[in-house]
Amino acid sequence: MKFLRICFSFKGRINRAAWWLLNLPICVIFAVSIFIFDSHTQITIGTIPLLILVWIHLAVSAKRWHDKNIPTFWVLFHFVPLIITIILFASPLFAGSWIFFHLINIVLLINVFWLIYELGFVKGAEGSNQFGPDSETSSESVIDVYISLCGISSIIFVFGIFFFVFKEGAGFLFSGLDIWEFLTSEEWYPTSLNNKRYGTFALILGTFSVTALAMLIAVPFGLGAAIFVSEFCSPKLKEVFKIVIEFLAAIPSVVWGFIGLTLMNQMIIKVFNAPIGLTMLNGGIMLALMSVPIIVSIAEDALKAVPDSYREAAEALGATRWQVIYRVLLPAAKNGLLAAVLLGAARSIGETMAVLMATGHSVNIPLGPLNWIRTLTATIAAELGEVARGDEHYQVLFIIGVLLFTITFIVNLIADLVIKGIRQS
Amino acid sequence: MNNNTEITAEKMFTETDIGRRNRLIENVFKVFFFIMTCLMILPLLLIIGYLFYKALPVLSLDFLFKNPEDNMRAGGLWAPFLGTIYLVVVSLLVAAPIGVFSAVYLNEYARENWFTRIVNLAVVNLAGVPSIVHALFGVGAFVLFAGLGESILAASLTLAIMTLPVIIASTTEALKAVPMSFREACWNLGATRWQTIRRIVLPNSISGILTGVILQVSRAAGETAPIMFTGAVFYKAIAEGDIFAYNIIDQCMALSLHLYTISTQVPDVTEGIPYGTAIVLVGSVLLVNAAAIVLRVYLRTRKRW
Numbered sequence: 001m002k003f004l005r006i007c008f009s010f011k012g013r014i015n016r017a018a019w020w021l022l023n024l025p026i027c028v029i030f031a032v033s034i035f036i037f038d039s040h041t042q043i044t045i046g047t048i049p050l051l052i053l054v055w056i057h058l059a060v061s062a063k064r065w066h067d068k069n070i071p072t073f074w075v076l077f078h079f080v081p082l083i084i085t086i087i088l089f090a091s092p093l094f095a096g097s098w099i100f101f102h103l104i105n106i107v108l109l110i111n112v113f114w115l116i117y118e119l120g121f122v123k124g125a126e127g128s129n130q131f132g133p134d135s136e137t138s139s140e141s142v143i144d145v146y147i148s149l150c151g152i153s154s155i156i157f158v159f160g161i162f163f164f165v166f167k168e169g170a171g172f173l174f175s176g177l178d179i180w181e182f183l184t185s186e187e188w189y190p191t192s193l194n195n196k197r198y199g200t201f202a203l204i205l206g207t208f209s210v211t212a213l214a215m216l217i218a219v220p221f222g223l224g225a226a227i228f229v230s231e232f233c234s235p236k237l238k239e240v241f242k243i244v245i246e247f248l249a250a251i252p253s254v255v256w257g258f259i260g261l262t263l264m265n266q267m268i269i270k271v272f273n274a275p276i277g278l279t280m281l282n283g284g285i286m287l288a289l290m291s292v293p294i295i296v297s298i299a300e301d302a303l304k305a306v307p308d309s310y311r312e313a314a315e316a317l318g319a320t321r322w323q324v325i326y327r328v329l330l331p332a333a334k335n336g337l338l339a340a341v342l343l344g345a346a347r348s349i350g351e352t353m354a355v356l357m358a359t360g361h362s363v364n365i366p367l368g369p370l371n372w373i374r375t376l377t378a379t380i381a382a383e384l385g386e387v388a389r390g391d392e393h394y395q396v397l398f399i400i401g402v403l404l405f406t407i408t409f410i411v412n413l414i415a416d417l418v419i420k421g422i423r424q425s
Numbered sequence: 426m427n428n429n430t431e432i433t434a435e436k437m438f439t440e441t442d443i444g445r446r447n448r449l450i451e452n453v454f455k456v457f458f459f460i461m462t463c464l465m466i467l468p469l470l471l472i473i474g475y476l477f478y479k480a481l482p483v484l485s486l487d488f489l490f491k492n493p494e495d496n497m498r499a500g501g502l503w504a505p506f507l508g509t510i511y512l513v514v515v516s517l518l519v520a521a522p523i524g525v526f527s528a529v530y531l532n533e534y535a536r537e538n539w540f541t542r543i544v545n546l547a548v549v550n551l552a553g554v555p556s557i558v559h560a561l562f563g564v565g566a567f568v569l570f571a572g573l574g575e576s577i578l579a580a581s582l583t584l585a586i587m588t589l590p591v592i593i594a595s596t597t598e599a600l601k602a603v604p605m606s607f608r609e610a611c612w613n614l615g616a617t618r619w620q621t622i623r624r625i626v627l628p629n630s631i632s633g634i635l636t637g638v639i640l641q642v643s644r645a646a647g648e649t650a651p652i653m654f655t656g657a658v659f660y661k662a663i664a665e666g667d668i669f670a671y672n673i674i675d676q677c678m679a680l681s682l683h684l685y686t687i688s689t690q691v692p693d694v695t696e697g698i699p700y701g702t703a704i705v706l707v708g709s710v711l712l713v714n715a716a717a718i719v720l721r722v723y724l725r726t727r728k729r730w
Contacts, residue, residue: 140619144534150523151530154547154593157586161554164565224461232455243718244466250714251472251707252647253556254681258688258703259472262479292465322451343553350555352650353681357689377557377650384564384654401561405554412553416546 002141006063007056012132013067014060017139019119021146022060026053061115066131067124077115081108162405169398176392177399188363190383190393198396200403202363206280206373209366210355211348213284214291219341221288222295226340229296230303231325249293253353260286260358274370276360281369283359287351291344298343302336303329335418342415346408352377376400473707480704483697489705492665493678497687498694502705504663507670508577508677509709512652513645515581515673516588520645521638523585524592531593532600533622552590556650559587563655577673580656587651588641595640599633600626632724639717643710649681657682659690680706 006014007022033050058075065074084107088100124135173179177198185199229241260282268277306329314324330337360372361382380397387394440448491501527548535541563583573579603626611621627634657679663670671677684706688699 137617137620140617143619147526147530147534150526151535152544153523153527154551154589155544157589158547158550158554160566161551161558161562161586164570165558165561168561168565168569221461221465224458225465228455228458228462232458241462241466244469246718247711247714248465248469250643250647250710251469252649252681252710254647254649254685255472255476255703255707258684258699259476261688262699263472263475289465289468296465320447320451322454323447325454346553350553350558352555352557353685357685377555380557380561381650381653384560389569398561398565401558405558408553408555408558409550412550413546416549 003145006060006138006142008059010059010062010072011066012063012138013124013129013135014063014138015067015124015135016064016120016122018135018142019060019064021139021142023057023120026057029053061119063131064119064124066129067135068118068122069125069129069131077111080111162402165398165401165405169395169402171390172392172395173399173402177396182396182399186363186365188379190396196392198392200376200379200400202365203374203376203379203400204403206359206364206366207349207375207377210280210283210287210359210373210375211345213280213369214287214348215341215345217284217288218292218295218344222292222340222344223299223337225292226296226299226303226337227325227329230300231321231329245293245296248289249297251290253290253351254357256286256290256354257357260354264358268370272370276372278358278360278372279370280359280366280373283355283373283375284369286354286358287348290351290354291347294347295340295344298340299333299337302333302340305336306332339415339418342411342418346411346415349411350377350404350408352381356381376404380404473704473711476700476704476707480697480700483695483701484704488701490665492662493660493683497660497683497691499698502680502683502702503665504661504670505678505680505683505702506705507663507668508657508661509646509680511577511671511673511677512581512584512657512679513642515577516584516645517638517642519582519585520589520592520641524589524637524641525596525634527589528593528596528600529622529626532597533618533626548590548593551586552594554587556587556648559583559651560654562586563651568655573674575654575658575676576656577671577675577677578656580652580677580679581673583651583655584645584648587648588644591641591644592637595637596630596634599630599637602633603629632720636717636721636724639713639720643713643717646713647681647706647710649679649685652679653682659686680709 005012006018030050030053058078061078062072062075065072081104085104088104127134182198182200183204184201185197186202186205187197187199188202189195189197225241225245229238233241261278264282264285265277268274268279268282272281310328310332311324314328319327355375356378359374359378361374361378362372363374364372366373380400383393384397387397488501489506490503492503493505494500531541531544531548535544560583563579567573567579567582568575571579573582607625607629608621611625616624656676658676659678659682661676661678680702684699684702687694687702
């Protein structure tokens with residue numbers, strides 16, 4: 001409420017910070033709208049919002065004048081260049097001459113700099129004056145609103161992501177796509193000339209099989225490392241391991257893909273005597289290495305969250321360290337460990353570049369770890385660049401995006417509920 | 426009686442069979458878990474060593490300051506390297522204020538209620554959205570809807586939203602570490618909420634916030650999928666040595682995409698160049714991360730409470 005009064009009312013006082021905080025976004029919006037809407041038709045659509053911004057600018061400036069004990073009508077100074085332009089237009093003497101333009105420019109510049117100086121830099125009168133009490137903390141309600149806006153921005157972004165991805169694919173989803181076939185058919189022929197088929201079953205299977213394989217490798221190692229780091233390690237060694245894990249997490253996915261393409265490819269060819277090393281196994285190992293850091297850090301948090309009194313009680317009863325871990329810590333931390341595994345899996349499902357480069361990228365129902373596969377994410381990455389906008393194929397790729405969003409959303413939601421579960425109990 | 430006690434004491438300090446077995450089991454598991462941890466670390470060293478060894482023939486200063494030549498089969502990394510810097514800086518400028526204030530909201534303003542829970546859930550989910558879905562969002566929202574076209578601006582905004590959770594998470598951590606008594610003391614002096622945040626909370630958590638910002642940089646520099654369709658291109662020639670060579674409403678090259686391109690799309694690339702690109706990318710990312718770690722350690726040594 002206070003914020004709205006600051007924005008729209010011509011009564012009261014505000015300080016310099018509030019003036020800047022409200023005017024800078026207005027300037028940005030003006031600049032962006034000029035940049036985006038360069039054609040005249042769109043400017044007319046945008047007129048009403050822009051007029052509201054002008055109103056806010058004037059109201060804020062008027063209150064700033066009040067702050068310096070100057071009456072409201074001084075906001076008319078904002079119109080000086082406009083008035084001069086109109087007068088010059090009206091008089092036949094100046095029309096068309098170059099002095100005309102220069103004069104207007106000079107007046108405009110002087111006016112703008114003077115106003116910015118007076119309103120943005122000169123402090124208001126101290127104590128209360130005829131327009132209201134001292135304005136020292138008047139910028140706080142503006143700041144509060146901005147901070148709250150930033151705070152809820154994550155919600156806006158999550159909804160925005162769903163909305164825009166859904167919007168691009170919605171047309172085909174409701175008009176032509178057979179959803180049952182989309183989910184269960186293994187025939188992915190989006191570029192076929194006479195019979196386009198959009199079945200993603202093989203892709204879904206590819207995503208889940210490579211994720212399962214990655215988890216099969218990553219979970220024992222991740223949990224083992226978490227137990228070692230949290231329970232057996234000396235503090236110094238722990239620090240070292242944590243840094244290494246952080247580094248492991250920082251390696252970009254495209255580099256993992258590149259490793260899969262070169263080093264791991266050759267290793268698989270040699271070890272398994274396979275014709276080609278770009279297989280599900282390759283992608284699975286890469287994904288395992290990528291998701292291990294997440295599993296370790298969350299699992300370690302979960303183990304750390306078990307109160308020390310549990311450990312002390314068990315040790316007082318004569319349990320060895322391993323018995324403490326096996327009988328006390330693991331049962332106590334099982335929710336957190338489960339969440340760690342789920343978040344690691346979510347990371348694997350969503351990973352794009354590594355699986356695009358390392359799994360062979362060929363539509364195939366996977367039968368074993370040495371088959372090549374193709375995942376949902378890799379399909380989007382590989383094909384989005386080659387489709388025409390608005391095309392059926394283009395829309396199908398966005399529908400796959402919605403599917404991926406939904407899958408990871410559900411997995412994350414479950415992980416969050418599982419974590420919250422421990423906190424409440 | 427006396428004799429008897431002695432025997433018990435002796436018995437107490439000699440190990441029983443069960444005790445020995447338990448100790449053995451414990452040691453076996455300890456070594457087992459240690460090996461597991463090491464097996465996780467080994468790949469890191471192996472990979473960096475391998476990349477470095479393979480890249481050695483091409484690594485030189487020229488490699489960094491020359492443009493790619495001959496359809497990207499030879500030459501250096503100047504254009505992609507500069508492009509990555511542009512993308513990172515612009516995304517940082519957007520993500521840092523929003524992320525920091527978002528964390529301030531969650532930690533200082535929000536009450537414990539269902540709405541705050543939803544906000545937290547949104548942050549977690551934002552972090553979990555697959556990078557390629559972020560790319561689709563960038564195409565739908567920034568490239569098409571906002572009319573930015575494929576540009577550095579659109580790609581950076583996509584990256585900014587994607588890396589927002591990194592900043593939010595570490596800033597929240599840093600703000601939580603400021604003791605409540607600091608705030609209470611400040612409130613008791615009559616300071617408002619914002620004055621307390623501005624003068625007490627933020628200055629005391631600045632190092633933690635910087636760590637988050639640095640981690641955002643390292644994350645943004647390595648991402649490929651979100652920029653593929655929103656602003657990064659396979660090839661774009663720019664002036665060598667000119668750091669203002671890109672325009673933010675124009676497209677750019679990027680290190681990560683360049684690595685993908687030359688290792689999968691371009692035939693007959695000079696042997697060492699993809700490895701060189703990979704080691705430059707990994708090297709810069711790890712260097713940035715190391716900076717965050719150094720900052721954190723430094724912060725811990727001079728913490729005053």
